[in-house]
Amino acid sequence: MQQAAGRAGAILTIDLGAVRSNYRLLRSRLGSAQCGAAVKADAYGLGAIRISEALFTEGCRHFFVAHLDEAITLRPYLPEQASIYVMHGSPVGYEAEFIEHRCIPVLNSCQQIAAWRELAQQRQTALPAIIQLDTGMSRMGMSAQEVQAWLADPEFIDGIDLQYLMSHLACAEDQQSPMNRQQLQAFQALRAQLPNCRATLANSSGIFLGPDFHFDLARPGAALYGLTPVAGQANPLQPVVHLQGKIIQTREIASGTGVGYSLTYRSSQVRRIATVAVGYADGWLRSLSNRGIVYIGDKPAPMVGNVSMDTITLDVSDVALELLYPGALVDLISTKNTADQVAERAGTIGYEILTSLGLRYQRHYMDTSADQQQTISHTS
Ligand SMILES: *Cc1c(COP(=O)(O)O)cnc(C)c1O
Numbered sequence: 001m002q003q004a005a006g007r008a009g010a011i012l013t014i015d016l017g018a019v020r021s022n023y024r025l026l027r028s029r030l031g032s033a034q035c036g037a038a039v040k041a042d043a044y045g046l047g048a049i050r051i052s053e054a055l056f057t058e059g060c061r062h063f064f065v066a067h068l069d070e071a072i073t074l075r076p077y078l079p080e081q082a083s084i085y086v087m088h089g090s091p092v093g094y095e096a097e098f099i100e101h102r103c104i105p106v107l108n109s110c111q112q113i114a115a116w117r118e119l120a121q122q123r124q125t126a127l128p129a130i131i132q133l134d135t136g137m138s139r140m141g142m143s144a145q146e147v148q149a150w151l152a153d154p155e156f157i158d159g160i161d162l163q164y165l166m167s168h169l170a171c172a173e174d175q176q177s178p179m180n181r182q183q184l185q186a187f188q189a190l191r192a193q194l195p196n197c198r199a200t201l202a203n204s205s206g207i208f209l210g211p212d213f214h215f216d217l218a219r220p221g222a223a224l225y226g227l228t229p230v231a232g233q234a235n236p237l238q239p240v241v242h243l244q245g246k247i248i249q250t251r252e253i254a255s256g257t258g259v260g261y262s263l264t265y266r267s268s269q270v271r272r273i274a275t276v277a278v279g280y281a282d283g284w285l286r287s288l289s290n291r292g293i294v295y296i297g298d299k300p301a302p303m304v305g306n307v308s309m310d311t312i313t314l315d316v317s318d319v320a321l322e323l324l325y326p327g328a329l330v331d332l333i334s335t336k337n338t339a340d341q342v343a344e345r346a347g348t349i350g351y352e353i354l355t356s357l358g359l360r361y362q363r364h365y366m367d368t369s370a371d372q373q374q375t376i377s378h379t380s
Pocket residue numbers: 038040087168202203204205219220221222223
């Protein structure tokens with residue numbers, strides 16, 4: 001077993017080569033449509049700057065974040081050919097910062113469109129934007145009524161350089177859901193009434209719904225980071241994240257001994273317990289208490305007792321003693337125990353496992369296929 005390096009209690013390794021390979025796989029599914037990337041929430045906790053730089057070398061030119069601040073942070077690291085879109089649009093009164101920082105708002109309401117149009121008129125220049133339409137998720141974008149206001153007003157988007165019409169799928173990971181077709185039809189019906197313009201609909205799972213959903217640009221996030229895009233099917237993407245925790249100490253407990261806060265686990269025989277330096281403050285969710293599994297070498301070790309802020313406790317009675325020294329590494333997220341599998345035990349989704357990844361980890365970036373980088377890089 002690898003000797004733990006560094007002072008941190010846990011080590012997070014992110015494989016940029018796997019991210020690039022996942023990007024290529026998604027692009028190969030897209031035919032002539034372009035493949036963008038959702039890098040919001042610090043690229044789902046994996047580091048938006050490193051991930052975006054790696055994707056740019058693969059030809060990615062369309063990057064989506066949620067907040068203006070995320071775009072401002074990322075902008076200096078990407079060349080001018082890269083567009084950065086802010087999916088929440090502008091916070092009220094901050095429209096001019098989009099021009100200053102060269103990022104593009106996704107306009108979601110009449111109000112956001114009016115503010116962008118007024119700025120364009122003030123500056124006497126065309127300003128780029130995406131306009132989002134709500135096709136059934138009831139979360140973001142223009143409602144059917146707002147679209148009517150647009151149709152009734154010939155000057156509605158004067159001064160706006162409309163780059164894409166956009167919508168977002170609510171149920172794309174469930175290929176059986178009738179909602180997918182309903183949203184597709186709603187999107188097509190709205191587009192038919194609006195100015196002729198490129199379109200973007202698919203997230204990761206949407207790409208796997210087939211060519212009807214691809215339009216001109218896809219916006220995958222989760223699949224780039226190795227999460228499974230289609231419920232109930234084998235995951236075609238490469239794992240990106242390896243999370244290892246360090247053993248601090250081990251102890252033998254007698255039958256009938258409680259472990260952890262509130263003693264929610266009590267041994268029914270003699271057991272060996274290992275304490276590992278990762279807890280809910282590191283995003284190792286408390287809902288994994290008495291449910292999670294960690295791998296030590298090839299052996300699964302069940303988590304026993306409640307997750308603490310900074311530690312978890314494992315039943316390592318079946319693990320060889322020579323693997324149980326202070327500083328030994330255990331696999332929290334690995335190919336044997338993917339983020340999707342951890343999520344299932346925690347009662348959540350892989351997205352939440354990744355975006356919760358803590359800031360106390362020692363972070364390593366590796367690139368399994370860096371040597372191929374030059375030959376495969378291309379622009380689209
Ligand atoms: C987060 C997000 C995406 C990316 O979704 P994934 O399921 O991670 O691929 C795409 N579009 C919008 C509007 C989003 O909010």
